[in-house]
Amino acid sequence: MGLGPSLSIRQSQQLVLTPQLTQAIKLLQLSNLELEAYIAEEISKNPLLEARSDEPEEQPAGDFMSDEDTPDEAPEDPGADDLITGTADDDRPLDVDWTSEALETDSFSDVVTSGGAEEAFDFDRLEYSPASLSEHLQDQLHGYSGPEGDLARIIAEALDETGYLTVPAEEIARMTDAPVAVVEAAINIVQGLEPAGVGARSLAECLAIQARAADRYDPAMARLIDNLELLSKGRLGDLKRICAVDDEDLADMIRELRSYDPKPGCQFSASAAEDVTPDVFVRQLRAGFAVELNQATLPRLLVNRRYYQELKSGPQDKTSRAWLSECLASANWLVKALDQRARTIVKVVSEIVKRQQGFFERGVSAMKPMTLREVAEAIEMHESTVSRVTSNKYMLCDRGLYELKYFFGSGVASAEGDGAAAEAVKSAIRELIDAETEILSDDAIAGLLKGKGFDLARRTVVKYREAMGIGSSIQRRRLRKIAG
Numbered sequence: 001m002g003l004g005p006s007l008s009i010r011q012s013q014q015l016v017l018t019p020q021l022t023q024a025i026k027l028l029q030l031s032n033l034e035l036e037a038y039i040a041e042e043i044s045k046n047p048l049l050e051a052r053s054d055e056p057e058e059q060p061a062g063d064f065m066s067d068e069d070t071p072d073e074a075p076e077d078p079g080a081d082d083l084i085t086g087t088a089d090d091d092r093p094l095d096v097d098w099t100s101e102a103l104e105t106d107s108f109s110d111v112v113t114s115g116g117a118e119e120a121f122d123f124d125r126l127e128y129s130p131a132s133l134s135e136h137l138q139d140q141l142h143g144y145s146g147p148e149g150d151l152a153r154i155i156a157e158a159l160d161e162t163g164y165l166t167v168p169a170e171e172i173a174r175m176t177d178a179p180v181a182v183v184e185a186a187i188n189i190v191q192g193l194e195p196a197g198v199g200a201r202s203l204a205e206c207l208a209i210q211a212r213a214a215d216r217y218d219p220a221m222a223r224l225i226d227n228l229e230l231l232s233k234g235r236l237g238d239l240k241r242i243c244a245v246d247d248e249d250l251a252d253m254i255r256e257l258r259s260y261d262p263k264p265g266c267q268f269s270a271s272a273a274e275d276v277t278p279d280v281f282v283r284q285l286r287a288g289f290a291v292e293l294n295q296a297t298l299p300r301l302l303v304n305r306r307y308y309q310e311l312k313s314g315p316q317d318k319t320s321r322a323w324l325s326e327c328l329a330s331a332n333w334l335v336k337a338l339d340q341r342a343r344t345i346v347k348v349v350s351e352i353v354k355r356q357q358g359f360f361e362r363g364v365s366a367m368k369p370m371t372l373r374e375v376a377e378a379i380e381m382h383e384s385t386v387s388r389v390t391s392n393k394y395m396l397c398d399r400g401l402y403e404l405k406y407f408f409g410s411g412v413a414s415a416e417g418d419g420a421a422a423e424a425v426k427s428a429i430r431e432l433i434d435a436e437t438e439i440l441s442d443d444a445i446a447g448l449l450k451g452k453g454f455d456l457a458r459r460t461v462v463k464y465r466e467a468m469g470i471g472s473s474i475q476r477r478r479l480r481k482i483a484g
Contacts (some may be wrong), residue, residue, distance in 0.1 A: 024337045028344065029388035032279045032297040039299055039338075048308050048331045051299040133163060133198070133268040140193045151178060151186035155199065163198040163265025164206070165190075197264035204228055210260040220245050224253050231257075234478035254482055278396035280349050280404075282360065289360060291350045293342055294396075301338060303331045344381070348389045349404070351375050356407050360397060365428060367421035370408050412456045420454055426464050428452060433470060439477045 030038060043049045131139075137156040144152055154176065158167050169183045176183070190199035196213040200206035204225050211217040211225065220243040224231070230238050231254070240250050261267070281292045311324055352375065358366030372390070376383040390404035409422045432445055440448070442461045449456060465472075471479070 020333050020337070023334070024340065025388065027337055027341050028385065029391050031277075031392045031394075032294055033277055034392070035338075036297060036299060039301060042334060043301075046327050046331055046334075047311075048304050048327050049334070050302055050304050052302055131268060133159060133161070133265045136268055137190065137193050137198065141189075144189060147178060147182050148185045148189060151176060151183060152189040155186055155190050156193075159190075159198060159265060161265055162263040163195070163200070165199050165201050195261070195264040195267055197261060203262055206262060206264070207257060207260050210264075211256070214256070216256055220249070221253055221256070224250075224257070231482065234481050236481065276394055276401060278401060279393040280345065280395045282349070282353055282395055282397040284360065284398060289353050289357070291346050291353060293346060298342075301335055303328070303335060344385065345389055345393070347379050348375060348381075348386055349395065351379050352404065352407050359407070360399065363399065363427075365424050367407070367424040369410055369412075369421045371410075372408060412454055412460065422464065425449070425454055425456065425460075426468055428454060429461065429464055430468060430470070433465075433476070439473045439480065441473045 027035065027038070039051065043051060134157050137159075138153060141149060141152055141156065151172070155165060155172065158165065158172075160166055165187065169180055169187060172178075173180045173183045187199055191209050193199070196210045197206040200209055207225050207228075208217060208222070211221050223243045224239060227239060227242055230242075236247075236250060240246065243250065243253070245253070277297055278294055279297075281290075281294060283290050283292075308324070308328055312321075316324070352370075353360060355370055355375070355378075356367060358368065372383050372386045376386045379386075390408070393404050395402050395404055406423075412420055412422075412425055428449055429445060432440060432448055442458045442465070445465075446456060446458045446461045449461070470476075
């Protein structure tokens with residue numbers, strides 16, 4: 001076969017992500033607050049985009065699910081004249097909860113947001129920034145001077161977030177070229193600050209500092225603190241002998257220790273806690289559940305076509321016309337992508353509510369196992385799309401604020417046949433342990449759960465119990481014995 005140039009035709013399939021499709025995928029996985037920042041950035045780059053704060057005339061991003069047939073057409077609302085003359089057929093009492101009534105037709109943001117020219121000042125706008133542990137301690141060290149005071153300020157900066165000093169005194173002395181005795185004096189200054197227990201180098205020292213602050217550090221308490229290992233093992237007999245006290249005194253000392261804070265520095269935070277804003281509202285109505293996006297955090301994005309016509313009619317060169325056309329296409333695509341995002345989120349959340357209706361009606365005990373694939377197949381979407389929709393998004397319902405990922409998870413077999421979600425099993429285990437009069441073993445818990453309709457093995461009980469941070473039967477028995 002000779003070598004030489006030739007022409008050939010080949011047919012193949014290739015998946016290409018266009019910039020528009022990449023943008024739509026990115027928008028889908030953003031939360032409402034992240035989306036707001038993204039839209040603000042796009043508005044700054046595209047002169048044809050503008051955000052309107054007024055409410056839209058109609059809300060396409062809402063959905064309603066009912067177990068009943070479609071109700072008959074509602075009668076027209078009475079006019080103002082009918083209400084004044086009393087001819088309107090309205091038997092609602094004057095002291096009706098108008099907020100609850102309004103929620104039947106209006107959105108949460110419409111009802112909660114109050115208007116008026118003389119609206120009261122919103123104190124929620126003032127962001128509270130809590131002082132860190134270091135700042136709190138530095139404020140108390142203003143009256144200290146000299147080498148001890150300077151070292152105390154350094155030590156206050158070196159404490160970890162729990163309030164403990166993890167750097168040895170010898171290391172501090174080497175780093176600061178100060179005698180170890182001066183370092184120890186500085187540590188004593190820090191340990192005398194509030195909250196009691198900061199500056200400790202071990203749990204025993206932390207508890208001892210708090211006992212001294214409460215004037216309870218007597219020889220018996222000192223021996224108890226020195227033998228915390230025996231206390232953790234529940235060897236109360238040995239502790240009574242070591243501390244030379246009776247049962248009543250030992251129980252009183254243990255109660256005193258339990259009232260102390262083993263991590264006093266955790267009372268302070270260097271950063272403010274992040275507020276979680278719901279992306280979706282789910283509320284129960286008379287005939288079912290309504291799903292609605294949180295419009296308060298979603299700016300209404302519009303394409304300013306009048307401005308586009310003004311720019312188009314002006315003098316332009318080829319580059320300007322291409323740039324203007326690109327801005328218009330980008331703006332139109334973004335508005336379309338935002339609308340598609342809203343409809344997709346509502347569609348996914350509606351399916352979640354439909355499948356987990358027992359949770360919204362009866363609580364965690366009625367949750368069912370559910371996977372992303374099941375929801376994706378039900379709404380005829382790809383599993384990755386459902387995963388992006390449920391990432392970083394929160395739902396507010398009558399039972400509280402939940403992340404959308406909370407409703408997905410594996411489960412175990414149940415008497416009903418549909419299975420039970422892992423959260424439902426955890427809730428049942430916690431109820432049994434909270435209500436136990438005698439400490440139940442894992443085998444006993446598994447037997448009681450089978451009586452409730454949950455078919456699971458002992459090792460599954462152990463896995464869920466440890467995931468909830470609940471100790472074994474031996475540990476719970478020991479804690480009950482220590483509690484007296």
